[in-house]
Amino acid sequence: MFDNKEHTSIEELGEFGLISHLAKSIVLTQDATIMGVGDDAAVVKPPKGRLVMTTDMLIENVHFDLIYTPLKHLGYKAVVVNLSDIAAMNARPTHILVSISISSKFTLEAVEELYSGILMACEKFKVDLVGGDTSSSPKGLVISITAIGNADKNDLVYRTGASPNDLLCVTGDLGGAYMGLQLLEREKSVYIANPQMQPDLEGFDYIIQRQLRPEPRFDVLDILKELNIKPTAMIDISDGLSSEVMHLCKQSGVGADLYEEKLPIDTVTSNLAIEFNIDPTVAALHGGEDYELLFALAPKEYEKIKNNMDITVVGHCTEYGNGIKLISRSGVSFDLKAQGWKSF
Amino acid sequence: MFDNKEHTSIEELGEFGLISHLAKSIVLTQDATIMGVGDDAAVVKPPKGRLVMTTDMLIENVHFDLIYTPLKHLGYKAVVVNLSDIAAMNARPTHILVSISISSKFTLEAVEELYSGILMACEKFKVDLVGGDTSSSPKGLVISITAIGNADKNDLVYRTGASPNDLLCVTGDLGGAYMGLQLLEREKSVYIANPQMQPDLEGFDYIIQRQLRPEPRFDVLDILKELNIKPTAMIDISDGLSSEVMHLCKQSGVGADLYEEKLPIDTVTSNLAIEFNIDPTVAALHGGEDYELLFALAPKEYEKIKNNMDITVVGHCTEYGNGIKLISRSGVSFDLKAQGWKSF
Structure with a gap:
């Protein structure tokens, strides 16, 4: 290679190595978070009001094209598309879970770029990344994110309440x-x-x-x-x-x-x-x-x-x-x- | 084709058609569920105690081989691998969100088979399917499930509490x-x-x-x-x-x-x-x-x-x-x- 970027293969690191490497960058800011990444499941204090939850999956060459999508932007956007669904309920997000599957063409540095965008969105919108899954994929990149949030039950807005003349x-x-x-x-x-x-x-x-x-x-x-x-x-x-x-x-x-x-x-x-x-x-x-x-x-x-x-x-x-x-x-x-x- | 099974292409139905078709089979049993599939996000009453949440993604030809895996079993197993993580916290599951991406080789009938297994697990473990995402994939099947559950905070078991002689x-x-x-x-x-x-x-x-x-x-x-x-x-x-x-x-x-x-x-x-x-x-x-x-x-x-x-x-x-x-x-x-x- 003619560039001087580092290229570390994910295979060398293994799944647990990758998870623990990525987990080091996670900063938890929600008081409600009791246990983030590192156990079988995340543990969170339930909010007052109502819980809202939504999930979206982004697939390479269906939802994004890496030829012109920087991985950092992609990570950020993958979070945003979920937070936008939380916003549409007039709720506020608190936690996300992030699963990715990556083919062997992705280096550790590429995955770090992707996560830096995910974590940038977490920081900006005060959302804790508390769980996820990483695995290999035969081809391409898949990102699946679930976002959890909450709202006072009187603040929630559904799709169903519009009347004529609104x-x-x-x-x-x-x-x-x-x-x-x-x-x-x-x-x-x-x-x-x-x-x-x-x-x-x-x-x-x-x-x-x-x-x-x-x-x-x-x-x-x-x-x-x-x-x-x-x-x-x-x-x-x-x-x-x-x-x-x-x-x-x-x-x-x-x-x-x-x-x-x-x-x-x-x-x-x-x-x-x-x-x-x-x-x-x-x-x-x-x-x-x-x-x-x-x-x-x-x-x-x-x-x-x-x-x-x-x-x-x-x-x-x-x-x-x-x-x-x-x-x-x-x-x-x-x-x-x-x-x-x-x-x- | 020489068999008499029906084959309906997903393309004919479109994403919204597929979602509303699949949503018809969903039965909600949790008192906590206020809004399942059908809005930007699901709405749920928060539990007492602690929320637990986990997510797992299954990828065709990495985690399963459709040559010998019936789709119904696969759907059931995709739920179980998540519920098992909830069990490992000594918690009980209440809700799941299910995202799938499917290549054009999958017919509506195949997706129905997959969902019948998912819903069988929901019924058996009294879990409500309250959200998800469906999209096409360039190749193969991806299933990403997030499970939410809860436990009294004194019942939760982490990985961290073992002592010598246990x-x-x-x-x-x-x-x-x-x-x-x-x-x-x-x-x-x-x-x-x-x-x-x-x-x-x-x-x-x-x-x-x-x-x-x-x-x-x-x-x-x-x-x-x-x-x-x-x-x-x-x-x-x-x-x-x-x-x-x-x-x-x-x-x-x-x-x-x-x-x-x-x-x-x-x-x-x-x-x-x-x-x-x-x-x-x-x-x-x-x-x-x-x-x-x-x-x-x-x-x-x-x-x-x-x-x-x-x-x-x-x-x-x-x-x-x-x-x-x-x-x-x-x-x-x-x-x-x-x-x-x-x-x-």
Whole structure:
């Protein structure tokens, strides 16, 4: 090898060696944690209120491509996709369990990079990594994370509570993660065609970050709490707004009108979409991986949030029989179809 | 196809279709469960006492071979390996989260088989399946399960509490799962050499079951509770007795003397080991996957357990400096080396 990085094989270390090596970097900060990694199971004091728990598995070449995904970012994102589900219940995360399986192409240093991203997310969101599993895989990398959190039972928000006339709001902006992915895929093709070419990502930091390093929106939950607002229903936007609106409406037994002109789309996202011959509205509706929140609010809350930069009202709930409509800029109403990201 | 089984492709159904199809079979029995599958996260009332949580990932062709592993058994076993970790804390399981990733070779009917085994274990051990994730995989099957349980804080048993002179006990018998695997691997080779040959497994039901359908030993925990016995340290025997004795002793700061003649080995295991030119002691010490429990007991408890058929005293703890020894049938003392199953 021509680089001077160290390469330590996992095989040399063995499973127990790897676990004890990685465990050294773990810092526990939750008072509730009694036993983390190091026994048959983790032991934790139960919270007051309600426990919430969720799990997500990321598979190489289905959910991520290591050609343009730094392992540290991947580790961070693998935690975030789980924390975003906790956020969507209006709960706060406390603990995670992390299982990885790795093929022989991964060195110890690569696994350390991955864990440094996982632990960075743990530190930022004050979550303790208390357990997990590591094993070899015949091919590629698999990361499976379970996140545990809690909420006061009166604070919990389900997908089921929206009523007709409730406002439909989204946090942040949409379509950026999708356009970031398109850009990375284009640069990958260029690189494959000519490995001497350097990727041209200048000016696109924002959407690259949206794809590679999403953030769960606990900041917006804090704002809502300060404003004494509790959404009537909430879901995180992982598969694209259209798909999530459908879940929320179906589970709440309501319809919805969404307004194309209201969809929050960043200028970088929008410009790049046009360059790629993608309608920015399509990117925002069907793109996925934004990890923003979609929530319904009683109309009376409008005054409290109307000037908030992080929250955009994109439409409102209607009677169930209305179906789910997108009202275009020209005022034409379309049936919305879910075309969210599908892993099958 | 010449068989009349139905084959429905997962692709037709999509991820959400698959999840809602599978969710229909789930029966919730825990009073604590408020929301299972169907929202961003499961919601559960926290238990009294302490929460315990553990996770394990099973990878095709690393942890199992579908040539001789029925999917239903695999689903059952994937739950059991997690519940066994909960048992090793002297805790009881209440909830699981299940993530699977499947390649396109799996039909809906195959996934249903896998879930029927998972749900059979849920029913038997009164555990609610409350969440999970399904996605495609470029190759093979991955099952990642997280189990949550609880125990009174005074009932919890860690790996750390054993003292010199404590008795070392194991439940059930050892080496059976390993010899079951050897037999299945032999029949696989025979089958590959000549697909007309039928597998010859007659008389080996017991060890086949030990490999394909292990059971967590909650029954023994119940017995210990009835006898008012609390182990000083405990671990489940997943990687082989030698490896687990080393973990328990290292974490308790003790040494151990194990007696070869005391190792509980079933006759079928022992006879087959001899036929395979494997020393039955080696199968029992290093075989792995038995999912029995190894625990340490204060010497005063001996009278209470000495006639119990499910518990065998295999040795005792010594001072740390003694190291970990196996005393052979002829009275010679050997340093025990861990040669447990390694996934790397």
